[in-house]
Amino acid sequence: xGTTPIEPMMMKMTLTGVTSKAxxxxxxxxxLASGKFRIYNMRFCPWAERAMIYVAAKGIEAEVIxxxxxxxxxxxxxxxxxxxxxxxxHDGKIVIESGFIPEYLDDAFPESRILPTDPFEKVQQKLLxxxxxxxxxxxxxxxxxxxxxxxxxxxxxxxxxxxxxAENLLVxxxxxxxxxxxxxxxxxxxxxxxxxxxxxxxxxxxxxxGFPGSEKFPKLTSWFERILNSDVVQSVxxxxxxxxxxxxxxxxxxTLNYDLGL
Amino acid sequence: xGTTPIEPMMMKMTLTGVTSKAxxxxxxxxxLASGKFRIYNMRFCPWAERAMIYVAAKGIEAEVIxxxxxxxxxxxxxxxxxxxxxxxxHDGKIVIESGFIPEYLDDAFPESRILPTDPFEKVQQKLLxxxxxxxxxxxxxxxxxxxxxxxxxxxxxxxxxxxxxAENLLVxxxxxxxxxxxxxxxxxxxxxxxxxxxxxxxxxxxxxxGFPGSEKFPKLTSWFERILNSDVVQSVxxxxxxxxxxxxxxxxxxTLNYDLGL
Numbered sequence: 001x002g003t004t005p006i007e008p009m010m011m012k013m014t015l016t017g018v019t020s021k022a023x024x025x026x027x028x029x030x031x032l033a034s035g036k037f038r039i040y041n042m043r044f045c046p047w048a049e050r051a052m053i054y055v056a057a058k059g060i061e062a063e064v065i066x067x068x069x070x071x072x073x074x075x076x077x078x079x080x081x082x083x084x085x086x087x088x089x090h091d092g093k094i095v096i097e098s099g100f101i102p103e104y105l106d107d108a109f110p111e112s113r114i115l116p117t118d119p120f121e122k123v124q125q126k127l128l129x130x131x132x133x134x135x136x137x138x139x140x141x142x143x144x145x146x147x148x149x150x151x152x153x154x155x156x157x158x159x160x161x162x163x164x165x166a167e168n169l170l171v172x173x174x175x176x177x178x179x180x181x182x183x184x185x186x187x188x189x190x191x192x193x194x195x196x197x198x199x200x201x202x203x204x205x206x207x208x209x210g211f212p213g214s215e216k217f218p219k220l221t222s223w224f225e226r227i228l229n230s231d232v233v234q235s236v237x238x239x240x241x242x243x244x245x246x247x248x249x250x251x252x253x254x255t256l257n258y259d260l261g262l
Numbered sequence: 263x264g265t266t267p268i269e270p271m272m273m274k275m276t277l278t279g280v281t282s283k284a285x286x287x288x289x290x291x292x293x294l295a296s297g298k299f300r301i302y303n304m305r306f307c308p309w310a311e312r313a314m315i316y317v318a319a320k321g322i323e324a325e326v327i328x329x330x331x332x333x334x335x336x337x338x339x340x341x342x343x344x345x346x347x348x349x350x351x352h353d354g355k356i357v358i359e360s361g362f363i364p365e366y367l368d369d370a371f372p373e374s375r376i377l378p379t380d381p382f383e384k385v386q387q388k389l390l391x392x393x394x395x396x397x398x399x400x401x402x403x404x405x406x407x408x409x410x411x412x413x414x415x416x417x418x419x420x421x422x423x424x425x426x427x428a429e430n431l432l433v434x435x436x437x438x439x440x441x442x443x444x445x446x447x448x449x450x451x452x453x454x455x456x457x458x459x460x461x462x463x464x465x466x467x468x469x470x471x472g473f474p475g476s477e478k479f480p481k482l483t484s485w486f487e488r489i490l491n492s493d494v495v496q497s498v499x500x501x502x503x504x505x506x507x508x509x510x511x512x513x514x515x516x517t518l519n520y521d522l523g524l
Contacts, residue, residue, distance in 0.1 A: 093382050095382070095385050095389075096389065097389060099392075100385055100388055100389055100392070103385070104382075107384065107385070108381040119366055120357070120366075123357050123365070127357075127358065127359060127362055
């Protein structure tokens with residue numbers, strides 16, 4: 001399956017505000033100049049991270065607005081009827097939902113297209129990304145373990161099953177083919193959340209270094225290392241120690257510490 | 263929001279096999295000639311109906327293979343890893359999933375494009391269709407009433423809420439604008455299943471004639487009548503009496519009578 005190599009675009013990656021503090025209820029709407037591109041984000045949200053990675057991979061110059069999505073700014077409801085992240089905004093156009101923003105960006109910015117142009121190859125990549133949402137659904141299993149370590153054996157078995165299916169679906173270096181593409185970018189954030197969980201004490205028996213483990217998951221382990229260390233992912237991701245702490249506080253106390261580490 | 267009027271395409275609608283008997287385990291794979299287009303369908307399945315309507319609306323000449331999706335033919339797993347309907351096949355290419363087939367068809371057959379070409383208008387229609395999947399999720403509420411009439415008041419309230427939201431989202435003659443389009447075609451089958459339910463005794467207080475009722479839902483009622491009676495929908499749909507009987511037998515006894523009425 002052919003994909004556009006991403007290297008030539010990396011040079012012009014310019015996301016600003018990735019580590020800005022979260023805007024909340026009462027804060028005014030920051031003005032957005034004509035022609036400027038904005039992404040509404042939540043630093044630890046894997047769904048928002050999908051859009052962040054796609055924007056970065058396409059080399060779109062964008063201003064990141066981090067949101068407190070519990071105490072949301074009132075004006076944000078005029079952008080997103082549910083007040084959720086991610087959302088993108090440019091030239092008065094707002095597009096929401098992590099499953100829709102990436103393809104929209106390819107349509108609106110075709111010069112940095114990531115999805116294949118061939119209709120059949122394109123839909124195969126979309127279907128693969130959809131199938132890989134099983135990884136997203138595995139993450140809450142580990143929240144349950146964070147709350148109650150007695151559930152570890154039962155819950156981690158389900159995570160291992162999902163990882164095994166993801167290993168089986170990885171038939172090239174990347175899900176998109178010889179270079180990372182649509183299914184890789186839309187799926188990575190959920191693998192990353194499992195990786196963050198692995199750094200917490202006694203939550204899941206997976207290695208932090210060489211995640212998820214080359215013995216059982218050789219292709220995935222090689223894939224994860226390459227995509228985690230790519231300039232694209234490094235430009236948007238949060239450090240594992242903050243990520244793990246955020247998830248643990250959310251799972252155990254319902255606390256959403258949006259500005260953790262800032 | 264601009265959409266291509268569908269009338270010019272209706273002349274060349276040629277779906278064959280819409281009312282063919284369901285192929286099942288043990289039945290051989292019917293040969294598919296080069297250049298021919300096939301759709302794997304289940305006559306009473308709203309998800310499959312989405313693809314059927316889209317194929318009909320695009321005027322694609324297609325052979326319909328109805329499937330027994332309980333006792334599936336073994337060879338069908340080579341087409342769809344879960345053995346589900348809908349799936350389309352042409353020139354050795356198989357595309358699955360009702361949420362992906364329509365846009366693929368627009369990409370592969372751009373001369374009969376239904377989604378707008380403008381990236382922003384296109385994604386708005388896709389997001390609207392996604393939002394309208396709430397109608398799909400309302401249908402099982404009525405299965406519960408078919409099993410136990412004591413649940414009618416509680417369950418139908420949820421259906422009425424969904425219909426009210428759908429009414430509020432209908433700001434033009436059709437969800438796509440002045441002509442039916444992507445969100446209309448992907449959503450209609452679920453409204454139709456609620457309509458079928460309304461024809462059963464004491465399941466939901468909605469009129470069969472003038473569904474879902476012009477007093478509470480004036481825009482939807484006008485919309486439903488127009489799209490139900492369109493040549494596109496009439497070319498693929500099943501009679502309400504068979505549809506209602508199929509749903510009731512499924513809800514109350516788990517029976518899937520694929521060849522009902524044939």
